[in-house]
Amino acid sequence: MPETSARLLRLLSLLQSRRDWTGPELAERLDVTARTVRRDVERLRALGYPVHATPGPAGGYRLGAGAALPPLLLDDEEAIAVALCLRTGAGGSVEGIEETSLRALAKLEQVLPARLRRRAQAMEAVAVSRPAGLSGRRRPGSADRDRRRLPRPRTAALDYRAHGGAVGRRTVEPHSLVHHGRRWYLLAWDTDRQDWRTFRVDRMDLKSPTGPRFTPRRPPADAASYVAHGVTSRAYRHQAVVVVHAPAEAVAEYAAYATVESTGPDSCVLRAGSESLDALAVSIGMLGVDCEVREPLEPAERLRAVADRLARAAGAPRGDAAGAPPGP
Structure with missing residues (x-):
């Protein structure tokens, strides 16, 4: 029975990872016969999972949407990615889902294996999100507590x-992961240049994360x-x-390409x-609101x-575009 249960969980994980599977593909992945796959599919249906089957040579299986949300089976990297995205949402990167993100994150961390929980908490402790027009956010009072909980980096x-x-090649003392726009950035002290540097994470190829330990420095501003x-x-x-001359929210869409600070x-x-x-100049002109x-x-x-x-292209007299003399 334990072997059958484990196989059902594996089958469910496969069905969740891709839209369509053929019977032979599933049988090969599970190392069973096509007949066993059919029986396991029936077991999943009996448990309430809507597994749809298409007959014929080109047929196969597909997990459909049911009346209730079924358990999700995540591998290690998927679980870490979900935890980090939920932490970003809890930090206010998307308005209105902060509390919901925190609740979902608490549920996820409760069921994570200890090794993944430590990894997720280590990333959360150094990750900062930056909602449009605002400084980076964390849980209130959590930054120092999270850093004390971790060993010296x-x-x-x-x-x-x-x-x-x-x-x-760069040798750095990592400080924070910052989510800005659609990318992640590493803020770190560059030991060769003796200064703070910002690195795009997608351009990094980590060679050795296990250099000597150091005491974290304080950056010149919040990360x-x-x-x-x-x-x-x-x-x-x-x-x-x-x-x-408009509230920060009116130009929030530019937050990925500019910093927006509310002044009233x-x-x-x-x-x-x-x-x-x-x-x-074109970017400033596209703001769509009065500005100086x-x-x-x-x-x-x-x-x-x-x-x-642009005014000349539209047929307006020279100098009439902005009520000011033409530029150079």
């Missing part, structure tokens, strides 16, 4: 692919704000500070960067020039 060696494609400023403006040749119920400050002044470029002067001048070109 170790330096790590990694190969990093820069924006231009060049790959170099989320530092990373957000770095990936949206500091890393670019041209930067702009724009006063927007109907105003905010947007900081953005670009390798091209024209691209920066405060610094530096180059984006404001280029904004007038772009507006003038």
Whole structure:
């Protein structure tokens, strides 16, 4: 009986991992006969799982949607990914699901094996999410407690692919994982450059995570704000500070490409960067609300020039586009 139960769980996991399976494929994965697969499918149906079958040579099995949510079977990497995403949701990256995410995360952590629970908690302790226009969030009072619970971290060696494609070896003291826009970033102290650096996680190839232990340093600002400023403006040749006459929520969609700081119920400050002044000017023009470029002067001048070109393209007299003289 235990062997049959284990096989049913394995079968259920396979059916959840892909939309369609043929009988021979399932039989090969489970190392049983096609007849045993048919019997196990009937057992799952008796337990309430809607397993649909299609007859014929091209037929197979598919797990359908039932009246109740069936248990999900996750492998190790899937469980860690779900835990991290739930922590990101609990941090306010998506408004309105914070409490729901926390409840789901508590249920998941309760059933995780000890080795996975430790791994998930270690990642959660250094992960920071940054909701639009806000500083990074954690559970109230949890950051210091989580870090005390973990052993002193170790330096790590990694190969990093820069924006231009060049790959170099870096030795770092990891500090935080920051979720910004649609990517994860590592904030770390670069031991060779003796300065803080931000690394895109998808460009990292970890070589050795087990260097000497170190005492974590304090970054120059909260991790989320530092990373957000770095990936949206500091890393670019041209930067702009724009006063927007609208609430931060009105320009929240730009949070992945700029930092948005609320300065009042109907105003905010947007900081953005670009390798091209024209691209920066177009981005400012696409805000869709009244704004003023405060610094530096180059984006404001280029904004007038772009507006003038667009006005001429639309047939308007030169200089009429923005009620100001044309730019260079």
